[in-house]
Amino acid sequence: KAGxxxxxxxxxxxxxxxxxxxxxxISGHRSVSWYQQxxxxxxxxxxxxxxxTQRNKGNFPGRFSGxxxxxxxxxxxxxxxxxxDSALYLCASSAGQKYNSxxxxxxxxxxxxx
Amino acid sequence: AQSVxxxxxxxxxxxAASLELGCNYSYGGTVNLFWYVQYxxxxxxLLLKYFSGDPLVKGIKGFEAExxxxxxxxxxxxxxxxxxxTAEYFCAVNVALGTGGFKTIFGAGTRLFVKA
Numbered sequence: 001k002a003g004x005x006x007x008x009x010x011x012x013x014x015x016x017x018x019x020x021x022x023x024x025x026i027s028g029h030r031s032v033s034w035y036q037q038x039x040x041x042x043x044x045x046x047x048x049x050x051x052x053t054q055r056n057k058g059n060f061p062g063r064f065s066g067x068x069x070x071x072x073x074x075x076x077x078x079x080x081x082x083x084x085d086s087a088l089y090l091c092a093s094s095a096g097q098k099y100n101s102x103x104x105x106x107x108x109x110x111x112x113x114x
Numbered sequence: 115a116q117s118v119x120x121x122x123x124x125x126x127x128x129x130a131a132s133l134e135l136g137c138n139y140s141y142g143g144t145v146n147l148f149w150y151v152q153y154x155x156x157x158x159x160l161l162l163k164y165f166s167g168d169p170l171v172k173g174i175k176g177f178e179a180e181x182x183x184x185x186x187x188x189x190x191x192x193x194x195x196x197x198x199x200t201a202e203y204f205c206a207v208n209v210a211l212g213t214g215g216f217k218t219i220f221g222a223g224t225r226l227f228v229k230a
Contacts, residue, residue, distance in 0.1 A: 003157075031215065043204065043220035055215035090158065092218075101208075102148055103218055105158040 002027065004106035006091050012112045018079040021109045025072050025093030032074040033103065034066060037088040046089075049074055078111075086113045116141040116209050120221035127195050128229045135190040135224050137205030146208040147188040148218075149179055153201045161203070164188065175199070197230040 005024040013019050025032050034046040045058035049068035066076040072093075078085055088110050092103035121136035139145060149161040162173025169181040179190045188205060205221040 033218065035220075042222040045217050045219065048215055048217060050215055056211050056217050058217070092158075101216075102160045102163055103150075103158075104160075105150075107157045 004091055004093050004104055006089075006106035006109050008109060009107065010110045010112075012114065013081050014114055015081055015083060017081050018077065019081060019111060021076045021078075021089055021091075021111075023074045023076070023091030023093075023106060025074070025091075026095075026104055029093035029095050029104070030072055031094045031101065032068055032072065033092045033094070034074070034076050035090040035092065036060075037090055037108070038086075043090070046076065081113045083113050086111060116207070116219050118205050118207055118219050118221040120203075120205050120224050122224050123222065125224055125226045126229065127226070129197055130194050131228075133190070133192040133195045133199070133226070135203055135205075135226070137188045137190065137221055138186050139188065139205075139207045139219075140186065141207060141209055141219075143210065147179075147181060148206040148208070149173065149177070149188075149190050150204045150206060150220075151201050152204070152223075158204065161190070195226075195228050197228045199226060200228045201226060 007022045031050045033048040036044045047066050048056045052068045063079045068074045088108045090108045092105045094101035117140045119138045147164040150158045151161045152158045162171050164171045164181045172178045177192050181188050203224045206218050208216045208218050210216050
């Protein structure tokens with residue numbers, strides 16, 4: 001089974017621009033979560049989607065948004081980029097609705113904002 | 115608010131030494147607990163998990179963890195580490211949310227370096 005695929009692997013953007021990151025979950029997984037990983041803050045929960053619906057959202061500003069498509073693929077968008085948005089963005093999928101489902105992570109997208 | 119605390123940010127051990135990484139969580143409800151590992155250049159992957167039953171759970175590569183409910187702890191152990199265990203280790207808890215679904219809260223991570 002193919003793992004979680006994130007594209008692109010690396011991105012360099014300028015302040016004020018917007019960016020879209022993509023995630024393809026493991027086949028059959030309907031839940032997709034997004035995390036921001038930085039050296040200072042660790043892994044911070046952004047949001048979680050299940051069957052095209054955002055079920056949960058973390059404490060990030062409205063500039064961070066996402067969506068999930070009918071094939072469970074998900075995209076994350078960040079508008080009006082700030083320097084502090086530089087981070088590794090991780091996507092994770094899980095098999096079920098239940099909260100005992102472990103996460104399966106992709107390799108992440110490294111975003112650098114200059 | 116729910117949180118996960120990992121006691122050590124950096125640990126350096128020699129091969130064959132024993133390992134124990136501390137993890138405490140702050141959440142009053144039912145929890146599902148995990149340890150994830152990130153080897154250099156690789157993605158985060160599940161090391162072991164606890165849902166219910168025997169509080170001592172075994173994971174891959176000889177790792178185990180013990181859930182102590184009264185202490186809100188889920189410490190990771192390995193009797194004898196190897197150089198290949200050099201990685202960053204994350205303790206995590208899944209919290210069920212009223213909206214349905216769940217979120218996973220991670221600790222800050224512990225970087226383990228094993229000297230050959």
